[in-house]
Amino acid sequence: MSEQQKRVSTPENGHGGKRPRGVTTPDGVVKQEQRGQEQAEASQGGEGEGAVVAVVQAMEEPQMNIRIPVARLHCHACLLPLKPPIFKCEAGHVVCSTCRGGHGQACARAATYAACAELDDVVRKAKVPCAYSEYGCTSWVVYHEAADHHRSCPCGPCFCPDHDCELFTSPARLAEHLGTHHAWPVTKIAYGKPCKLAVPGPQGGQVLLGETDGCVFLVSPCTLGAATAVSLVCVRTSGDAAAGVPQFRCKLWVEVKGNKENLVLVTSMVASSDLSGGFVAANQGMFMAVPPELLHDESGEAPALMVRIDRVTAALAAARSPSATPPSRLAKRLQ
Known part of the structure; x- marks a missing residue:
């Protein structure tokens, strides 16, 4: 392999991985190395030829980071990102097919x-990096x-x-922070x-983590007269109602x-919140009122809070999912 060959970092791996047989010229154009020698060696036997084919198929197309005016990728009519198929009028305006x-x-x-x-x-x-990369x-x-993607990104803050x-961070990092x-x-x-x-006390709280997907749920209590109100919320960004989101x-x-x-x-659908208004209070979503008779049972036994969470279909979720995001404190924090 030539000494001029260099490793090319790609946005796809994000870890500085090498680009197989890629050469970066001074003008930034990525060229593919000539494979004539490999192909000649491969032609000497059937197994070698198959190996070369496998290597070629496994190679990624060279990538590069570029900057381009946003308007070049937006529809002239709706001003939103262009979606194929794209058309151009006689005046040179590019538009979405529906526009x-x-x-x-x-x-x-x-x-x-x-x-x-x-x-x-x-x-x-x-492609662009997710806005929640940080x-x-x-x-x-x-x-x-x-x-x-942003509406359903699990790292949405x-x-x-x-x-x-x-x-102000991702749900996964919030769970670690709370603990x-x-x-x-x-x-x-x-x-x-x-x-x-x-059963959590009035000032306590608990974090639940889904084993298979890492979804974060908070069990939060508050005082409700002589009783204790317990509510459960899924921590997600405000776009969690997007189709396909669990x-x-x-x-x-x-x-x-x-x-x-x-x-x-x-029993209820699980509300979602970005917690911009703090705890989800009892009057802002589903809650369970635990009467003092159970909190202070005469037998002396401590009551147990049992929680079961089930996934539901997207159709059922769209029809029945509640909203549990209290008035936002984002504006206050940005002042």
């Missing part, structure tokens, strides 16, 4: 359109699909529910199976060992 009708009313030279196959290819492959997301997403804490800095118990749960917890249903109940006559149970 041709509206553009014709604004452009006198929009009687006919021509397909832009080359621009289609560029738009399908143009919160842990390493994805590069197709530009015109970025909004959909949220607030620490403690009003005295200014942390480390606020002494909240952190428990992993399996979907579809009950989990036994202690939604959940939960069952909460409190029971005391040896006391089967007194039982409190509630």
